[in-house]
Every structure is written in structure tokens, then in C-alpha cells.
Amino acid sequence: MNPRQNGEENGADGTAPLVIVKVENGFKVYSPADPRKSCLVTGSSEDPACTCTEFQQNALTCRHIEAVRTTFGGNGAQEEDRYAVEERLAIQHENGGAQERASSNQAAAPTQMLVKRSVSPDGRIDSLSVEFSTPVDESAGTAVVNHAARLLGIQAAIVKGFLNGSRNGGGTPAQSNQRNQENGAVLAEMVSIGGMDGKWGRRLFITLQAGSQSLRLYGNKTQLAEAIQNAGFPRMAERIEEGVALRVPCRVITKPSPDGKYLNIERVMPMQPPAGNGGWGR
Numbered sequence: 264m265n266p267r268q269n270g271e272e273n274g275a276d277g278t279a280p281l282v283i284v285k286v287e288n289g290f291k292v293y294s295p296a297d298p299r300k301s302c303l304v305t306g307s308s309e310d311p312a313c314t315c316t317e318f319q320q321n322a323l324t325c326r327h328i329e330a331v332r333t334t335f336g337g338n339g340a341q342e343e344d345r346y347a348v349e350e351r352l353a354i355q356h357e358n359g360g361a362q363e364r365a366s367s368n369q370a371a372a373p374t375q376m377l378v379k380r381s382v383s384p385d386g387r388i389d390s391l392s393v394e395f396s397t398p399v400d401e402s403a404g405t406a407v408v409n410h411a412a413r414l415l416g417i418q419a420a421i422v423k424g425f426l427n428g429s430r431n432g433g434g435t436p437a438q439s440n441q442r443n444q445e446n447g448a449v450l451a452e453m454v455s456i457g458g459m460d461g462k463w464g465r466r467l468f469i470t471l472q473a474g475s476q477s478l479r480l481y482g483n484k485t486q487l488a489e490a491i492q493n494a495g496f497p498r499m500a501e502r503i504e505e506g507v508a509l510r511v512p513c514r515v516i517t518k519p520s521p522d523g524k525y526l527n528i529e530r531v532m533p534m535q536p537p538a539g540n541g542g543w544g545r
Contacts, residue, residue, distance in 0.1 A: 279294060279295070279296070280295070280330075281293065281294060281295075281326070281327065281330045282294070282295055282298070283330060283331055283334050283335070285335075286303075288303070288305060289303050289304050289305035289306070290303070290304040290305075290331045290335070291303060292304055292313075292327040292330060292331065302314050302315040302327045304327050304328055304331045308332055311324070311328045311331070311332075313325050313327045313328050315327055374395060374396065374397040374414065375395070375396045375397070376393070376394070376395055376396075377392075377393075377394040377395075377396070378391070378392070378393055378394075378421070379391070379392040379394075380392075389510065390510065391421075391422065391425045393418050393421050393422060395414045395417075395418065397410065397414065447516055448514040448515065448516050448530075448532060449473050449474070449514065449515060449516075449517065450473070450474075450512070450513075450514055450534070451471045451472060451473035451478070451512075451513055451514065451515045452471065452472045452473075452510065452511065452512050452513070453469050453470075453471055453490075453491065453494060453509040453510070453511040453512075453513060454469075454470045454471065454472055454508070454509060454510065455469075455470050455506070455507060455508045455509055456468070456469055456470075456487065456503060456504065456505055456506065456507045456509065457469075457470055457479075457505060457506075458505040465505075466481055467481070467482065467483065467484065467487060467503070467505060468480060468481040468482070468487075469482075469487055469490060469491075469509070471513075471515065471528065473515060473517070476526065478515070478517070478526060478528055480528045480531070484503040487500075487503050488500040488501075488503050490531045491503075491509070491511065493513075493530075493531040493532060493533070494511050494512075494513035494531050494532070494533055494534075495513070495533035495534065496511050499511060512534050513531055513532065513533065513534060514531075514532045514533065514534060515528050515529075515530065515531050515532070516528070516529045516530040516532075517529065
């Protein structure tokens with residue numbers, strides 16, 4: 264708040280001006296530097312009282328009482344107008360103070376980014392985790408929302424670059440079009456779990472990439488979990504939900520549909536046959 268600075272106004276004695284707001288049972292008085300710490304001035308101008316420590320010790324007057332006397336010495340319509348002006352200024356100051364505190368907190372504790380990448384020697388696992396940590400002032404809602412939106416945009420750009428790199432050789436080996444001569448299996452990758460509306464409701468499927476071909480394996484949660492387990496990743500089969508990214512390498516045996524329009528997946532197998540198995544076996 265910015266009280267008038269003439270010789271008869273609050274703060275003319277050289278001290279910092281106080282914010283004074285008319286409330287139901289008196290006057291709320293506080294310093295602009297700390298709006299949360301306020302005092303309540305009650306009573307009349309002849310017999311005032313204040314909740315501050317200064318008045319409790321003095322038992323006569325205090326800075327808060329004198330500020331109320333100086334600022335609201337009159338009465339009637341003029342006094343009511345002053346109350347309205349003081350309240351509007353106080354609200355503006357509190358809103359501005361919240362934004363300043365939010366900016367101050369962010370400056371004191373800058374945003375931190377934590378990037379984790381997990382890669383296995385055989386190339387089966389190549390995952391990325393991007394986390395942001397930033398201070399939040401609950402009273403500055405709009406500023407927090409805008410800041411979060413910017414961080415999510417940065418996070419999306421990082422993840423997109425990682426996924427593009429994986430497709431271009433940073434993840435699954437590129438020889439996914441090579442065939443196993445023994446049973447016709449091809450190298451593939453389970454990309455993600457998707458869903459679509461069908462005649463009987465929502466249908467789930469696993470999207471697979473086999474060379475230049477994009478395939479879909481439809482089924483219920485149990486069937487999709489079994490396919491992921493057959494690829495050699497039982498822990499990933501515990502979460503079957505639409506939108507889950509997999510990035511799981513595997514081998515698949517495919518067969519054209521009866522009308523020849525589609526390529527169906529008949530069987531899902533691990534990247535390598537179990538030791539001592541002697542082959543894949545049908």
C-alpha cells in the first residue's frame with residue numbers, strides 16, 4: 264500500500280507507513296513488508312486498544328493506534344471513502360507481494376533438472392527419465408501454472424529427441440528385417456500399448472515394429488501380458504495400460520490374413536533362444 268505522504272498522514276514521523284484496513288470490529292494494521300503479521304485496533308479514539316506487544320506494555324498507545332488516528336480522524340462519507348480506498352490498495356499490495364515472493368523463491372532456489380538413462384549391455388533396455396524440481400509459492404497460482412507449462416515443454420522436447428535417436432540407431436538394432444532361417448521368425452520391437460474403439464467396446468493392442476512394417480497384436484490384458492512375458496520381460500508385463508511405452512526387443516512369427524490385406528502375429532519369442540534349447544521349436 265502507498266499511504267499519502269503529507270505531514271498529517273500515516274508515516275510522517277519517519278517510520279515506514281502502515282497498511283490500515285477497516286474490518287467489522289475495528290482496524291487491521293500491518294506493515295507492507297510482512298502482511299501476514301497484523302494487529303487489530305479496536306475501541307474509540309478516546310479509549311483505543313491494540314493487540315500488539317507495544318500497547319500491552321505501554322497500556323496507553325502504540326504506533327498502530329496513532330496510525331489509525333492520523334489516517335481515519337474524520338467520519339461520515341469521507342471516512343467511508345477512505346476505508347474503500349485503503350481496502351483496494353491493501354488487496355493490490357497483497358497480490359503483488361505474492362508474485363514478488365514467488366519470484367524471490369525461484370531466484371533463491373533455481374529449477375533443477377535430473378536426467379537418468381538406463382542401458383543394458385545387450386541393448387534390450389534403453390530408457391530415459393527426466394525430472395524437474397522447482398520451488399512453489401501456493402499464493403501465486405498463475406505464475407506456478409505458467410512455470411510448470413514451460414518445464415513440461417522442455418521435458419517433452421528432451422524425450423522427443425531421445426525417442427528419435429533410438430529409432431535412428433540409439434536403441435533397438437537396425438537389422439529387424441533379418442529372418443531366422445529355421446522357422447521364419449523376424450526381429451521386431453514392441454513399441455507401446457494402444458487402444459481403439461471396436462464393435463464390442465475398447466480394444467487394446469501392442470504396436471510392434473518389424474523392419475519397415477508396423478504391426479498390431481490385439482488381445483485382452485492377460486493375452487498382451489503373456490506376449491510380453493514370451494518376449495522375455497515378465498516384469499514389464501505387470502503393467503498393461505493404454506499409453507504405456509515398452510521399447511521391448513523380440514522375435515515374431517507372422518502370417519498373412521486370409522484376405523491377404525494384413526499381416527497377423529502368430530507367435531512372440533525372445534531375442535535369443537534359451538541356452539541348450541537347440542532351436543526354436545514350433
